Amino acid sequence: xxxxxxxxxxxxxxxxxxxxxxxxxxxxxxxxxxxxxxxxxxxxxxxxxxxxxxxxxxxxxxxxxxxxxxxxxxxxxxxxxxxxxxxxxxxxxxxxxxxxxxxxxxxxxxxxxxxxxxxxxxxxxxxxxxxxxxxxxxxxxxxxxxxxxxxxxxxxxxxxxxxxxxxxxxxxxxxxxxxxxxxxxxxxxxxxxxxxxxxxxxxxxxxxxxxxxxxxxxxxxxxxxxxxxxxxxxxxxxxxxxxxxxxxxxxxxxxxxxxxxxxxxxxxxxxxxxxxxxxxxxxxxxxxxxxxxxxxxxxxxxxxxxxxxx
Amino acid sequence: xxxxxxxxxxxxxxxxxxxxxxxxxxxxxxxxxxxxxxxxxxxxxxxxxxxxxxxxxxxxxxxxxxxxxxxxxxxxxxxxxxxxxxxxxxxxxxxxxxxxxxxxxxxxxxxxxxxxxxxxxxxxxxxxxxxxxxxxxxxxxxxxxxxxxxxxxxxxxxxxxxxxxxxxxxxxxxxxxxxxxxxxxxxxxxxxxxxxxxxxxxxxxxxxxxxxxxxxxxxxxxxxxxxxxxxxxxxxxxxxxxxxxxxxxxxxxxxxxxxxxxxxxxxxxxxxxxxxxxxxxxxxxxxxxxxxxxxxxxxxxxxxxxxxxxxxxxxxxxxxxxxxxxxxxxxxxxxxxxxxxxxxxxxxxxxxxxxxxxxxxxxxxxxxxxxxxxxxxxxxxxxxxxxxxxxxxxxxxxxxxxxxxxxxxxxxxxxxxxxxxxxxxxxxxxxxxxxxxxxxxxxxxxxxxxxxxxxxxxxxxxxxxxxxxxxxx
Numbered sequence: 001x002x003x004x005x006x007x008x009x010x011x012x013x014x015x016x017x018x019x020x021x022x023x024x025x026x027x028x029x030x031x032x033x034x035x036x037x038x039x040x041x042x043x044x045x046x047x048x049x050x051x052x053x054x055x056x057x058x059x060x061x062x063x064x065x066x067x068x069x070x071x072x073x074x075x076x077x078x079x080x081x082x083x084x085x086x087x088x089x090x091x092x093x094x095x096x097x098x099x100x101x102x103x104x105x106x107x108x109x110x111x112x113x114x115x116x117x118x119x120x121x122x123x124x125x126x127x128x129x130x131x132x133x134x135x136x137x138x139x140x141x142x143x144x145x146x147x148x149x150x151x152x153x154x155x156x157x158x159x160x161x162x163x164x165x166x167x168x169x170x171x172x173x174x175x176x177x178x179x180x181x182x183x184x185x186x187x188x189x190x191x192x193x194x195x196x197x198x199x200x201x202x203x204x205x206x207x208x209x210x211x212x213x214x215x216x217x218x219x220x221x222x223x224x225x226x227x228x229x230x231x232x233x234x235x236x237x238x239x240x241x242x243x244x245x246x247x248x249x250x251x252x253x254x255x256x257x258x259x260x261x262x263x264x265x266x267x268x269x270x271x272x273x274x275x276x277x278x279x280x281x282x283x284x285x286x287x288x289x290x291x292x293x294x295x296x297x298x299x300x301x302x303x304x305x306x307x308x309x310x
Numbered sequence: 311x312x313x314x315x316x317x318x319x320x321x322x323x324x325x326x327x328x329x330x331x332x333x334x335x336x337x338x339x340x341x342x343x344x345x346x347x348x349x350x351x352x353x354x355x356x357x358x359x360x361x362x363x364x365x366x367x368x369x370x371x372x373x374x375x376x377x378x379x380x381x382x383x384x385x386x387x388x389x390x391x392x393x394x395x396x397x398x399x400x401x402x403x404x405x406x407x408x409x410x411x412x413x414x415x416x417x418x419x420x421x422x423x424x425x426x427x428x429x430x431x432x433x434x435x436x437x438x439x440x441x442x443x444x445x446x447x448x449x450x451x452x453x454x455x456x457x458x459x460x461x462x463x464x465x466x467x468x469x470x471x472x473x474x475x476x477x478x479x480x481x482x483x484x485x486x487x488x489x490x491x492x493x494x495x496x497x498x499x500x501x502x503x504x505x506x507x508x509x510x511x512x513x514x515x516x517x518x519x520x521x522x523x524x525x526x527x528x529x530x531x532x533x534x535x536x537x538x539x540x541x542x543x544x545x546x547x548x549x550x551x552x553x554x555x556x557x558x559x560x561x562x563x564x565x566x567x568x569x570x571x572x573x574x575x576x577x578x579x580x581x582x583x584x585x586x587x588x589x590x591x592x593x594x595x596x597x598x599x600x601x602x603x604x605x606x607x608x609x610x611x612x613x614x615x616x617x618x619x620x621x622x623x624x625x626x627x628x629x630x631x632x633x634x635x636x637x638x639x640x641x642x643x644x645x646x647x648x649x650x651x652x653x654x655x656x657x658x659x660x661x662x663x664x665x666x667x668x669x670x671x672x673x674x675x676x677x678x679x680x681x682x683x684x685x686x687x688x689x690x691x692x693x694x695x696x697x698x699x700x701x702x703x704x705x706x707x708x709x710x711x712x713x714x715x716x717x718x719x720x721x722x723x724x725x726x727x728x729x730x731x732x733x734x735x736x737x738x739x740x741x742x743x744x745x746x747x748x749x750x751x752x753x754x755x756x757x758x759x760x761x762x763x764x765x766x767x768x769x770x771x772x773x774x775x776x777x778x779x780x781x782x783x
Contacts, residue, residue: 048366051544054357115567115595116429116540145595147472148465155460169468200570233429237363237544239572260428263513265546288428288458 035074040065043079050305051237051268055275060086080306087271087302094274094298096255096282100227106138106184106192108217108224112210112251113231114243115198118259118285120149122231123195124156125285125293131162136189140180141166142173142213143197153195160290163187173197173209174216181220194225201246210251227254229282234258234267244273253277259285262292266305343383343391351392352377355399355613362573362612365548368582369575376402389622400609400619407577408605410587414562415533419503420448421494423530424564425523425554426538428511431566433462435538435592436508437469438600439564442590444475448504452477453493455526456510457484466508473597476500486510486522487529494530507532514553527558534561536589539580540572541565547576548583555584565603566592575612646741648702648734652694655687689722693730696720705734 033039043064047057063086064079101107109126111119123139130137139162143149150166157164165180177194184192196213199206217224230253232240247253261267261284270281281296303309352373359369380398385391414420422439424432433456440450452470454477456462463479470477478493490507497505507530512519527535537551537560554560565577568591577588588603610616640646694702696719701707708716708731710724717724 045366048360049545051363051546054361114542114570116431118429146465147468148461151461151464152459159460200567202569202571233540233542235427235544235546235550236540236542237547237572237576238361239363239542239570242571243542263427263546264515264549265544269544 033076034072035064035068035076035079039076040068047083050266051272052266053238053241053268053272053275056087056090056268056271059090080308084302084306084308087305088298090271091274091298091302093278094270094281095296096280100282101191102226104221104223104226106136106181106189107226108181108192108194108221109227109229110194110196110213110225110251111229111231111257112196112247112253113198114200114233115146117198117231117233119143119198119231120153120156120195121288122257122259122283122285122293123153123193124160124162125290126283127157127162127191127193128160128290129293130191130193131160135191136184136187137191137193138163138165138180138184138187138189140164140176140192140194142176142180142194144169144171144173144176145197149197163189174212177213178216178219181217181224185220201243201250207246207250214251227282228252229255229257230279231257231259232270232273234261234270234284235263235265236269238269238272240269241272241276244277244279248277248279253279255280255282257281257283257285257293258296262286267301341385343380343385343395345377345381347385347391348377348380348395351395355396355615358614359575359578359612362575362614363542363544363547363579364575364612365545365579365583368548368579372403372406372578372582373399386622393618393622396613396615396618397622400613400615403578403613404606404609407581407588407608408603409581410585412587412589412602414443414589417533418448419498419505420534421505421507421530421532422534422536423507423509423523423527423532423558424536424538425509425558425560426511427513427540427550428459430511430538430540431592432456432511432538433465433469433508434595434597435536435564435566435590435600436466436506437473437475438592438597439536439590440470440475440504440506441473441597442600443504444473449502450475450504450506451493451497451500451502453490453497453505453507454479455486455490455493455507457486457489458510462508462510469597476502487525490526491529505530514550514557520553520557523558535559536562536564537580537586538564538566539576541568541574541576541591542570542572543576545579547579551580551584551586555586560584560586562587562589564588564590564592565608568592569594569599573612573614574608577608578612646738648694648697648705649699651734651737652691652702655691659687689720689726690730692720693717693722693727705731 040061044057044061047060052060060083064074064082067078067082068074111123111126113119120143127137127139139153139157141150141153141164143153144167147169150169154164154166156162163183165176165183167176167179173196180192180194194213196210197206199210201207214225228251230244230247232243244253244256256270256273256279258267258270258281267284273279274281283293284296284301286292286294356369356373359372360366364372376395376399379402380395383394383398385394389397414422424436426432436452440452443450452466452475454463454466456466463481467477467479476497478496480489480492483489486509493507494505507526509523509526510519512523514520535558537554539547539550543550551560551563563577563580563586565574565588568574580586581588588605588608591601591603593599593601610619613619640650693716696716697708701712701716708727713724713727713731717727720727
């Protein structure tokens, strides 16, 4: 199993010549070469290109420029270190807290997000992870809307040998959640993961459906769901901040999972989301295989982005 | 009341500044777009594009191109240079987005291959496209070529059933090119003349999987290769479109999830980098939520300055130039009377409802204009209409008994009439002030505002109007 660092970096290397040129180890402005006005311009481009958003990009540029004013001998490597440091500062506290699972029995994790963000795949990977850790886990197929969503999660459950509670197409998703909780309790499972239907954050009626899931769960356990995570596609831009904000308002998020970071996307929008909402990032998705879900590490993320060694 | 006057004054000031600005421009010959008078607005445009996720380079190039092209253009009479350049940007944006045809190859049978990243909406789009083209007389078949994602085949099959279209599946094979080829033959046997191949989501950099769609393409020789892309894509959109285009030679782009609130800058990035036309857009979860791409709507969405654009358009359409000229002259010559105030109000009203109008004013978003203000405006109109023409032209005639009569006639109380007259007097005072040296300074300041900036903070923020300059209403 490849580490987050190497896998993420590999993705970056495979293409995006500009990114590699600028952030990479060799030949780019973050190499041993001295900085000049042109390379700072290039740097700005690369930072915007990472979807960090205006605020963070400006902050990094400003710090590098300040350092450059003090020391004209500043080299690309030093600039990279400054960039990584600023980003680390911005992301301080963005990792999942220790022992986040908690004592609830079962601990209920609700995965929500827009269509196509990767909720179902993440549900499966997450289930497998708990199973590997020896924790009993049940999956609840609360996406009763999308065509063949049931079949998709069922295929995963069969493949990974996970207990799944599902109903039929167009069934009441809250009822599935209710049944799944009961099944998890009956199984003495430690974790219940609910996969919900994709919904755009702009649709009020679908937000109500989420709230109903919460209400129904609370008939069993007043503290459920213990974790409400937004699954965000890492290749999206600034709109993911809007997504996070609206879901947070409607449902109250406790964290994020950022998916599809095995491509060339830098997932910079997560920085924007964290800046705005201070929600920790629990996991990152790095591919389609079951083990491609890894805990988020600020250090690894920033180092990989700026071409520094872990 | 303050809010109402805010609008009212603004309408007035606008026309006033325009007129006076016009005069100034004629004097100094600044009626053209220049580097200076465009600078501020262009900066705002660039920021707007970046925050809409337009690729950094694309945004820079686009703004630069438009700036160059616009340089030296005459500024329209009734708008500021800043407003004008935003309108030009908007139009150019729509032009660029709309380049190329939204139509598909005019062929029967027609073969379409769908490609894209994971979760962009290929399967749903395949079904939507089939359904839409049925209206054009096509008989579609769907071919399930996604052998990777669990239940992707089931999903396509389910959707096909919903829209009553046959669907070819092969759950035993992993050989995608072969599935495609067999599916094609199968569709031919079914006498289908539209064959849509749904492929698996893949990263543009995944060499194996990109190789797979290349092979599929060789086997099925599609007439159209459509890239299905999430409208919320970030800066990566450029790489995605470029790589897919290089690999399989795209003939069109379908933007999905436009029912969300993504600004959709990715559309511009992809179009600018590949030149591939954007043909369709997905606007919802139902199979009917699908439409031909509308470049003008998209341009406004990306730029996020539709307010300014429609303000310019509306102002051009509805403001009666001659009437405005007449009023402006009156204002300047101290002959402004209640009749003119009424005319002015009607000009503003013609531009639409007040709330909507207010929203269009840059920097005025925070001010809530509701029914109350609308009612007030109607009431003001009624009061003036209850006056005789002589009274309107010579408001100092309005003594207590006339005021009583007017109040009765317009169904208000005397104190309302009093208030209106007081306002009118204050307005007159302001006109006087504007003709003085202080007023000229203020005009100059407004000239340099370039439309967008400087209006921030609502009415109180109008430059030169703070402090003791403007009578408080």
